[in-house]
Amino acid sequence: MELILASAECDPAHDIICAPSDVNELFEFREAIFSLGPFPITRTVFLILGIAVIVSAVLFFGLRKKALVPGKFQTIVESIIEFVRDGIAIEIIGEHGAKYAPWLLSIFLFVLVGNLYEVTPFINFPVTSRMALPLMLAVITWVIFVIAGIKRQGLGYFLGIVWPKSVPMALRPLVGLIEFFSILLLRPLTLAIRLFANLVAGHLMLTLLLVSGWVFISSVGDIGARAGIGVAWFTMGLGIYMFEIVVIMLQAYIFTLLSAVYVQTSLYPDH
Amino acid sequence: MELEAAEALKGAIALVGYGLAAIGPGIGIGIVAGSAIEAMARQPEAAGIARTTMFLGIAFTEALALIGFVLFFIA
Numbered sequence: 055m056e057l058i059l060a061s062a063e064c065d066p067a068h069d070i071i072c073a074p075s076d077v078n079e080l081f082e083f084r085e086a087i088f089s090l091g092p093f094p095i096t097r098t099v100f101l102i103l104g105i106a107v108i109v110s111a112v113l114f115f116g117l118r119k120k121a122l123v124p125g126k127f128q129t130i131v132e133s134i135i136e137f138v139r140d141g142i143a144i145e146i147i148g149e150h151g152a153k154y155a156p157w158l159l160s161i162f163l164f165v166l167v168g169n170l171y172e173v174t175p176f177i178n179f180p181v182t183s184r185m186a187l188p189l190m191l192a193v194i195t196w197v198i199f200v201i202a203g204i205k206r207q208g209l210g211y212f213l214g215i216v217w218p219k220s221v222p223m224a225l226r227p228l229v230g231l232i233e234f235f236s237i238l239l240l241r242p243l244t245l246a247i248r249l250f251a252n253l254v255a256g257h258l259m260l261t262l263l264l265v266s267g268w269v270f271i272s273s274v275g276d277i278g279a280r281a282g283i284g285v286a287w288f289t290m291g292l293g294i295y296m297f298e299i300v301v302i303m304l305q306a307y308i309f310t311l312l313s314a315v316y317v318q319t320s321l322y323p324d325h
Numbered sequence: 326m327e328l329e330a331a332e333a334l335k336g337a338i339a340l341v342g343y344g345l346a347a348i349g350p351g352i353g354i355g356i357v358a359g360s361a362i363e364a365m366a367r368q369p370e371a372a373g374i375a376r377t378t379m380f381l382g383i384a385f386t387e388a389l390a391l392i393g394f395v396l397f398f399i400a
C-alpha cells in the first residue's frame with residue numbers, strides 16, 4: 055500500500071505539524087513491475103486494466119439474463135444505464151442523444167470506478183489523479199465534439215466559433231478570439247484539470263489526516279497527552295472520507311455531464 | 326543570498342496565491358447554489374432542471390479554484 059506518509063524524518067515529539075517529505079511522490083511514475091516489450095506495466099496500469107475488468111464484469115453479469123422482472127443486481131445496473139442514457143444523454147443533447155449514450159456510459163463507469171479506488175481499502179489510490187488519464191479522456195471528448203460539430207455543420211463549425219453571428223459586428227473579432235480559445239483549448243484542459251485536481255486534493259487530505267492522525271495516536275507513549283491531537287485529525291479524516299465518496303460520484307457525473315454539454319453545443323450552436 | 330531567500334519564500338507565496346484564487350470561485354459557487362435553491366423552492370416541479378444546471382454552473386466556477394490549486398503544486 056503506497057501512501058504519502060508523513061515524512062519519515064519528522065519527529066512528532068518536537069514538530070507538531072509534519073509536512074509530507076516529498077509531495078512530488080504523488081506525481082511521479084513508479085518503476086515498472088515488469089515490462090511487456092516497450093510497455094512497462096506499473097501499478098497504475100494494473101489498476102486501469104482492473105477498471106476494464108470490473109466494468110465489463112458488472113455489465114456482463116448484470117445484464118446476462120435480461121429478466122422481465124429484474125433481480126436486485128440487474129435493477130442496479132439498469133438504473134445506472136438509464137441514468138446516463140435518459141438523465142444525461144437525452145436530457146442534455148436532445149433527441150439525437152441516445153446515439154452518444156454508449157460513449158457517455160463508458161466514460162461514466164470508467165471515471166466512477168477509477169475514482170472509487172480512492173476510498174477502496176488497500177488500494178487507496180485514485181488512478182484518475184494521474185494527469186495522463188483525465189487528459190486522455192478529455193482528448194477523446196474533444197475529438198468527439200469537434201467531429202460532431204463538423205459532421206453537423208461542415209467547416210462552418212469553425213467559422214461559427216471564430217465569427218459568431220449572434221454578436222454585434224464590432225465585437226465579433228474579440229468574442230471570436232475568446233470563443234476560439236475557450237472552446238478548442240480551455241474546454242478539454244479544464245475538463246481534465248477538474249477531475250485531476252479534485253482527486254489529488256481528496257487523496258492528499260485523506261492521507262494527510264488519516265496517516266498523520268495514526269502516527270500521533272501510535273506514538274502516544276513518547277509524547278503523552280499531545281497525542282490527543284491525533285484523535286481529532288483521525289476523526290476529521292473519517293469525516294472527509296464520507297465527503298470524498300460524495301465528491302467521487304459527483305465528479306464522475308460532472309465529467310459525463312460536461313462531455314454531453316460540449317457535444318450539445320457543437321450540434322446546436324444557437325442554443 | 327537574496328535569491329535563496331526568494332527560493333525559500335516561493336512555497337509560501339504560492340500558498341497565498343492559491344488562497345486568492347479560491348476567493349472568487351467561493352463567492353461564485355455560493356451565488357450559484359443559492360440561486361438554485363431559490364429556484365427549486367419557487368418551482369419544486371422544475372427541481373430536476375435546476376439541479377442539473379446548478380452542477381454545470383458549479384463545475385465551470387470551480388475550475389478557476391482548481392487551476393489555482395494545480396498552479397500551487399507547479400510553482
